[in-house]
Amino acid sequence: MDTSRFSSIFFEARLPLHWQGGVTPTPEELGDWMHTNAVLLRAMAAFENRLGEPTEGGVGTGKILERLEAKIDLAILLLAKVAALGGSQPEPCSVALSAGEIAWIADDAPEVGEAISLTLHINPSLPQPLQLPASVVAVTSLAEGKQVTASLTHLSEECQDGLERMVFRQHRHHIQAMRGGR
Numbered sequence: 001m002d003t004s005r006f007s008s009i010f011f012e013a014r015l016p017l018h019w020q021g022g023v024t025p026t027p028e029e030l031g032d033w034m035h036t037n038a039v040l041l042r043a044m045a046a047f048e049n050r051l052g053e054p055t056e057g058g059v060g061t062g063k064i065l066e067r068l069e070a071k072i073d074l075a076i077l078l079l080a081k082v083a084a085l086g087g088s089q090p091e092p093c094s095v096a097l098s099a100g101e102i103a104w105i106a107d108d109a110p111e112v113g114e115a116i117s118l119t120l121h122i123n124p125s126l127p128q129p130l131q132l133p134a135s136v137v138a139v140t141s142l143a144e145g146k147q148v149t150a151s152l153t154h155l156s157e158e159c160q161d162g163l164e165r166m167v168f169r170q171h172r173h174h175i176q177a178m179r180g181g182r
Contacts, residue, residue, distance in 0.1 A: 001103055003096045005138065005149050010098035011170035016121035016129070018090040019148070021110045023117035025133060033131040034156035036077065040128050041162030043074030045169070078128050089121050089129075094144075097122075099164040102134060102150050109139045109146040116150065122166070 003010055025033065046067035096103045102118065110116050118132040134150035155163070 001094055001096050001105065001147060002140065002149075003098075003103060006096070006098045006101045006103075008098045008100065008164075009167060009171045010096050010101070011167060011174055012094065012096045013170070014092040015095045016089040016092050017095055017104050017106075018119040019106075019110060020117045020119075021114050023133075024115060025117065025154075030133065030154055031156075033133070034154075034159045036128070037130050037132070038156065038158040038162055039070075039073045039077050040122070040126070040130060041159065041166055042070040044123060045162070045165060046070040074126075074128075078126065089127075090119070095120070097167060099160060099167050100152055101137075102132070102152060103147055105142065105145045105147050107145050109148045110136045112136050112139055115153075118150070 001012060003012075094105045097120075102120070114136045116134050116136060118134050119129045120132060121129045132152055133154045134152050136148060136150045138147075138149040140147045140149075152163075
């Protein structure tokens with residue numbers, strides 16, 4: 001996958017992704033998306049950190065409570081989503097994700113310049129996807145399909161920060177796996 005347009009670190013994976021063109025979320029919808037994204041990203045970070053991991057001053061009670069709160073927030077959010085949806089996910093495709101850009105390979109593609117809505121199941125074992133507004137910057141034909149590259153738009157500060165941290169963690173895990181787990 002060509003990631004030369006990406007301006008920062010990224011990771012690649014096969015993830016369930018769905019795009020929809022012609023979607024212009026209202027400010028209220030965008031706010032809901034960003035809140036849900038931030039809850040999901042915070043909870044994913046809490047799940048990846050071991051509860052009670054020692055800090056400089058011993059076990060940080062504040063950090064333990066923060067992680068517990070993130071997990072409870074996610075549990076409530078997921079329960080509501082599962083109750084509202086059938087729980088189906090789109091087929092996985094090759095995805096490269098940075099904090100500001102995304103690229104994927106699929107059979108169909110939006111037009112360059114089109115505003116789209118992305119539903120990205122960042123953790124396929126969770127029913128809650130990220131909802132990301134984006135603008136298509138390039139579409140390239142490849143042997144395996146079309147590579148779509150889009151710039152993520154209208155992200156809240158909290159969502160942007162969560163994405164940066166999640167991408168960094170995934171990138172770091174990938175490097176550790178390449179080095180044999182050291």
